[in-house]
Amino acid sequence: MKLFIYHEKQCDPKRCTALKMGKLNYASIITNVKKVPRNAILLNPYSEKTVSIEDRDIIEKYGILGLDCSWKQAEVVFKKTNAKNQRVLPFLIAANPVNYGKPCKLTTLEAIVATLYIANYKNEALSLLDGFKWANTFIEVNKELLEKYCGKTSEEIIRIQNEILNTTRNR
Template identity: 75%
Template sequence: MNLYIYHANQCDPKRCTALKMGKLGYAKIIKNTYKLPRNSLLLNPYAETTVSVDDRDIIKKYGIMALDCSWKQAEKVFSITNAKNQRSLPLLIAGNPVNYGKPCKLTTLEAFIATLYIANYKNDALSLLDGFKWADTFIDLNEELLEKYRGRSSAEIIEIQNKYIEDNSKRYKKNKR
């Protein structure tokens, strides 16, 4: 599986999952925007379409690309690419030490794991856990959702996500009383 990361040098290198993925040989780090693979699947939190099993062929043929940057600079960084296959991720909870428990604040590693898992490359997703002490926590927090999303179309994933949000908001309101 080809995993690419554009690294914007906006994070603490000691905590950066993208750089560690590069060191472990899991991903290729790219520092020049002109060298970004245009046909790969770009993980973009602002994309209108969510990643799904329908993206398997793109992933297999061209790989997955993530832009590693500060969340504060994300919109600006994502505007620099003209990748044609841009996808967002559905609701997932961060398991990383910096954003633990926060919805949608995933590290680059977590985003790759989620994408592979959802596109039904579960074994490839789980192989990325090695080398990251906390990565199992991401799976533990999201296993139910990842299994529900896995192998589904984008429309089905959005339905699952919305039902999950609705059910949990009802549960939260009930517990608050």
């Protein structure tokens, strides 16, 4: 599995899941935006299309690209790239020590794990958890959601997500 991370050097290197993924040889770290693979699935919280089973061919051929930057700078950083396969993740809950319990505030590791899981690469997703003490918690917290999204089309995932969010609001 080809995993790439464009790293903007805007975080605490001791807590950075992206850098640790690089050290563990789980992903290639890229620091020059011009070297970002254009055809990989780019995880972008501002994209209109959600990642889905429909992305398997792109993932197999070109890989997944995560952008590691400050949430405050994210919109600017995403505009720098010219990646053509940009995808958003559906509603998930962060389980990392910094943003635990916050909706959609995932680390780069959590985002890539979720992408692989949703595209039905569960074994590959779970193998990335090794080396991160808290990472299994991400799967535990989101197991029901990940299972609902896994193997579904983008359209189906949006429908499932909207049902979940409507049910949550009505409680």
